[in-house]
Amino acid sequence: MEDKTKIRLTAPEMSALWGQYQNDTISICVLSHFFKKVEDEEVRPIIEFVLNFSKNHVNRLKEFFYKEKFPVPVGFTADDVDAKAPKLFSDTFVLMYLRNMSILGMAASSLALGTITRPDIIAFYKDVLVSFVKLQDLSKDLMLKQGTYIRPPFVSTPDKVDFVKKQQFLKGFLGEKRPLTTVEITHLFINIQTNMIGKSLIIGLAQVAQNKEVKEYLLRGKQLAQKHMDLFSDVLKKEDLPAPMAWDTAVTDSTTKVFSDKLIMFHVTAMIAAGKGELARNFSSLLDSEYKNKLIQREEHKILEWRAEIIGYLGEALFEEQPIVSKKITKWARDIGKLAVENGLSLSQILKSLTLFRTVIWDVFTEELQQRKFAAITMLDVSKKIDPFIDQINHIFVEIYEIYNNEKMKLAYMALEELSVPMVPLSKGIAVMPIVGQIDTQRAKLIMETALEKGAKLQLNYLILDISGVLIVDTMVANNIFEIVKALQLIGTKAMITGIRPEIAQTVVSLGIELGTIKTKATLEQALAEIGFSKLD
Known part of the structure; x- marks a missing residue:
């Protein structure tokens, strides 16, 4: 084995x-x-x-x-x-x-x-x-x-099953207010607890960090954690739901070095990564069920990774070189755009999700800027960095869908062309090709290719070209038919034309078109009789 x-x-x-x-x-x-x-x-x-x-x-x-x-x-x-x-x-x-x-x-x-x-x-x-x-x-x-375990909020048990009746429901947490769902309550509660532990941990680590830049980084993290705690707690309180109580006795007053700065930075970075993933999960809870069902074949954790990844890139845009961030965002957008197409998501669905991204991300930035009392010009600077990247993602998504739709149109046109030039075998060595519609240069080329390819494959002795469905026969059309007949003769197939209606015959004569040695018959029945077929009595 x-x-x-x-x-x-x-x-x-x-x-x-x-x-x-x-x-x-x-x-x-x-x-x-x-x-x-x-x-x-x-x-x-x-x-x-x-x-x-x-x-x-x-x-x-x-x-x-x-x-x-x-x-x-x-x-x-x-x-x-x-x-x-x-x-x-x-x-x-x-x-x-x-x-x-x-x-x-x-x-x-x-x-x-x-x-x-x-x-x-x-x-x-x-x-x-x-x-x-x-x-x-x-x-x-x-x-x-x-007695230190903090229980999540209790809510009343529903007395019946209810359904979302309007799409406006999805915007309820961000726009017009509605009662929180249990999913949203859960996310808010978890976020408060996570930030509570994170804040206490960061306070302690900041006290013992040796590097000045590390200390400043940790203090910014403390402010951000407090801001999130206040924001999420306020939402719960407005719904008359209890929010976890903060406690400030978790850290002693010691400033003696306990951990290396390397360990401190790794620990805090891991916390940030977990928080970024939680933000992605919160975003997921806002998406409509149809969008999520289309992605059901993808593992949930993978979807969260994608969303956390773009949130991280948009955060990097505030302090990294723009070309570096642009390259990362472009790759992300192209990968996700292709996956969206493969999973059958419509362009409107994917653009709607992008709008939600903008809303969720700007809520975070707005609260942060207000909390720290930044000037309006700072808000404008952030907007100048973030919005172009979201617009860039939007443009890439549209471009991918445009290419995809063009490919679909091309395939559909090719399929239609094949259907427009059918060849119907009647007997061994005999077939008929009914031609309907207009014959332009492109279609004449397709007719010739089909006639030669299938004529050789079926080893045809006779091929009847029925043009009763062709509305107009002018000099160009006649020349195209003549070229097709000559090409068939070179592979040993005799061609015959049927279905020349009286009005078409008058046009051919008035234009002085010479059909030369090409055999013509008024009807398919006459052509078959010429070959040797006859009706059974």
Whole structure:
């Protein structure tokens, strides 16, 4: 039996293993500090549990790398953490951090299981998933016991099934107000909790960061997290729904270095990436069901990646060189435009989704600029950078659909042309080609090609060209027919013309058109009789 573990690693397997190694090594560094400083004896065993399975993961990952002769990633080590440094976070925060870690871990391992194929790596990620599920249970149970678990809002149970009756419903969260759906409530609640943990984490990391630029970067992140918490909480409160309460006791006043700036930046960048993905998920909840059903054959996580990717590019537009960003956005738009065509999305649907992108993104930028009290000219500068790229995507989508429609028209025209020049075999060596409509140069060429190709294939002795459906026969048409007959004679096929109506005959004579030696008959019946066919009595 074939050893399936000897199959080469695929790209998704490489990226999954590489990312898992980075995440597990950073977890070991952060949790080793937590473990040294934790005072709550109920939290300590949970930290120890995570430390143990993270170390186990690292050992198993190294075995994969060695076996595949794959370079072991440069992860995080004891040099990136001072486990003996003063306590930086409260035990309550550590417990919430562990629960959030379980949520991210379950999501990441589930995603990996959907993209990998090797049995040994699948077995590994199943174990990873089980570990994070257990962490979720342990952390949630203890939070419930200690009274620190924040329950999502309750809503009344519906008494009947209702349906969306107007497309205006989709704009309800962004424009004309309507009650929030449970999906929107869930996204708002998750965003508040994520930003709450992120804000506390960033405050602590900013206190101990050594590099000035890193500190400034983290402080901007803190302001952004607070802005999102205020914004999402306000939406829930306006609907008379409870928003999670913020707490400011998660961080001590220690400024002693605990983590390296490298570890800090990696950790915060990972948080930003997760937040970008959440924004993409929020955008998905606004799209109509028909649009999403057309993309059903694509994995949901892949769709979210695409949306998070463009949101990231538009963010880069504010500080990166425009040609660099333009190149990335152009590639994204061309890839997504082609996928939209392949999945049968209409141009109106794809442009509507782009409009929603503009709305969601501008809501974020507007709130950020208002929160930080930027001048109107700053808003204009942001608009000058963002809007042209969205317009660029719009133009590329239209261009792709135009090319696609032109190709469809071309194929349809070719199919119509083939149908317009049929050849009907009557008997061995005898066929008739009924010609209907106008004969121009292009069509005459097609008639000749069809007659010669099928005449040779069917080994025809006689081909009857019936022109009773041709409305006008002038000098050009007559010359075209004459050329077709001569070409047929060269391959040994005798041609005969039928269906010359009286008015066509008068036109031919008045124009002085000479048909030469071409045999003509008034009807198809006469032509068949000439060849030797006769009616059965």
